[in-house]
Amino acid sequence: MVSLISLIISRSSTNQSSFTELTSINVFTSDSQVMLDVSDVTGSGKIDNNGLSYIRLNWEFPDSNVSGIYRCEANGVDRAGHPVNLNTSQILYFVQPDINSLVKQIQYLTNSFENIYTIVEQQNINLTNRLAEVSATEQELLAEENVWNTRLDKMKHLLFNISTIYAGHYYMLSSKHAAIEPETAEATCALFGGYLVEIDSYDEMQFVRNFISSNPNFNLTLTGGNDEAVEGHWVNRHSRTDVGYLDWASGEPNHDGNCIYLSMSHMSDRPCYLAHEIFDITFLCEVPQ
8 A cells, every 4th residue: 555645747848758747736735836927827636545546737828838748647665565656647739729720710609699699689679678567567567557547536425425535544434325334335436446434542532423423314324333253353454453432322232133233422333234125324434545
C-alpha cells in the first residue's frame, strides 16, 4: 500500500529529457500551485488517500503554445517508508481550426440568434396584443359593474326608505307590502351589502325606532333576532351572536313565535312567517357604510 504525497504535471516542448513543472498539489497544501505566468490557465486537484486523487490544468483560450509532451507524476511512500514514483506521458497537439468551419459555425450561430430574436419579437407582439385584450376586457367589466351598481342603486331607492348614518351603518326599511320570509328578507339585504338589523344597544334602538316612526305605513318590522334554534335564546340571524339589546313590549315575549318584530315602540315575538293580507309587515336591513 502506497501513501500519496504529491501530484505534478510537467511539460516538455522538445523531448522527454527536459520537463518544466506546470502545476502541483501535495498533502501539505490544499490548493494546486500553477507555475505558468498566463492568466487564462487554472489548476485544480485533490489528494485523498482514502478515495480519488487527481490534478488538472485548464486553458480557457488554448493556442499553439499548449502543444508538447505532458507528464503526470505521482509521488508517495510505501509501508516500509521507501519513496515511490509513478509517471505517465502524453503528447498533446494543437490543431488550428479550419477557417471555413469557423465561418460556417458563426453563420449557424447568427442564424440561430436571428431565429430566436424573431421568436422573441413575435412573443412580445402576442403579449402586447394580449395585454390590450385584457385591458379592453377590464374596461368592459368596469363599465358593466358601473351599470349594475347604478341599477342596484335605483332598485334600492325604489324598494327601500333609507336612513341617515348611525355609528358607521345606515338602515333600509322595505317600502312595499310583501309576504315576508326571513330567509328572503336576509337574502334581499345581502344583495345590497347588508343583513337583517341587529339591535346592539339602547341608543341604536332609539335611532331605529325614530327612523321607523318616520315611515308609519307598517305596524310590524322584521329584525334579525330569533330563537328558532333554542327557545328563549335570542340570536341574530346573520352574525349568529346573541341579540345585544332587548326592549320587549308589555307581556312579551309570550312565546307566540320565534322571530323578533319591532312595533312603533317596542319588541314582540311572533311567527317568522306572517301573511301581508293580515298584517302590515316590512323588514329592516342594516348596511355597513
